[in-house]
Amino acid sequence: MAKTITRDVTCPSCGKGNAVKVYIGINTAEDPQLKASVKDGSLFVWECLHCGARHLTRSQLLYHDPDERLMVWLLPENFLSPQQEASVKATLEKHFINPENGLEGYSLRRVASIGDLIEKVNLQDAGLDDVVMEMAKWVTRNEVADKDRAHAEEILRAPFRFYRMDGPDNEIQLSFPLSGAMQVVNIGFNVYEDCRGIVQRNPSMKPQPGFVRVDADWIARFLQ
Numbered sequence: 001m002a003k004t005i006t007r008d009v010t011c012p013s014c015g016k017g018n019a020v021k022v023y024i025g026i027n028t029a030e031d032p033q034l035k036a037s038v039k040d041g042s043l044f045v046w047e048c049l050h051c052g053a054r055h056l057t058r059s060q061l062l063y064h065d066p067d068e069r070l071m072v073w074l075l076p077e078n079f080l081s082p083q084q085e086a087s088v089k090a091t092l093e094k095h096f097i098n099p100e101n102g103l104e105g106y107s108l109r110r111v112a113s114i115g116d117l118i119e120k121v122n123l124q125d126a127g128l129d130d131v132v133m134e135m136a137k138w139v140t141r142n143e144v145a146d147k148d149r150a151h152a153e154e155i156l157r158a159p160f161r162f163y164r165m166d167g168p169d170n171e172i173q174l175s176f177p178l179s180g181a182m183q184v185v186n187i188g189f190n191v192y193e194d195c196r197g198i199v200q201r202n203p204s205m206k207p208q209p210g211f212v213r214v215d216a217d218w219i220a221r222f223l224q
């Protein structure tokens with residue numbers, strides 16, 4: 001069963017109070033339709049009863065896909081105090097790393113935004129590894145910056161995101177914001193394969209047990 005809580009939230013548009021249902025835990029095997037709602041973002045949208053404005057929820061969420069052995073813990077920045085965060089993390093890891101629970105072999109990931117969670121789910125659906133993809137994004141970001149010297153600084157700071165894999169050659173589409181507009185860059189599957197080879201040859205690039213943030217900062221530690 002999905003876990004929800006009801007939270008009293010003030011509408012940022014009209015200032016009136018709402019009782020908003022917020023998901024804090026979902027299991028995609030039990031509720032496959034909730035996976036679709038994560039992917040299109042609708043799981044996180046609430047509508048004000050008074051003015052109809054739509055806003056995004058801000059909450060923790062434990063996303064569990066038992067078939068894919070994937071667990072993603074969404075925890076927005078500064079949502080919990082450092083002590084609360086450490087305590088929740090310890091509780092989760094005690095449960096999910098404990099071999100007695102039959103949960104070994106899981107990918108445990110931590111993300112700080114809804115967009116990051118959606119990207120993890122999209123990667124899983126495409127059968128792609130997120131460590132390899134972070135490296136492919138790193139390589140691509142540097143190449144794009146090299147070709148567009150005028151915007152190089154902005155490009156090197158931009159968050160690149162896996163969007164989808166498409167076509168007979170498994171072309172990979174990444175998106176990134178530039179000067180207020182979303183850009184799409186296509187990379188060949190060979191870029192991903194090259195990165196996969198490097199990751200496989202470097203055991204230190206295997207995430208540690210526990211809820212790890214595999215993101216641009218994480219991969220940069222190995223590449224700079």
Ligand SMILES: [Zn+2]
Pocket residue numbers: 011012013014015016048049050051052053
């Ligand atoms: Zn409102």
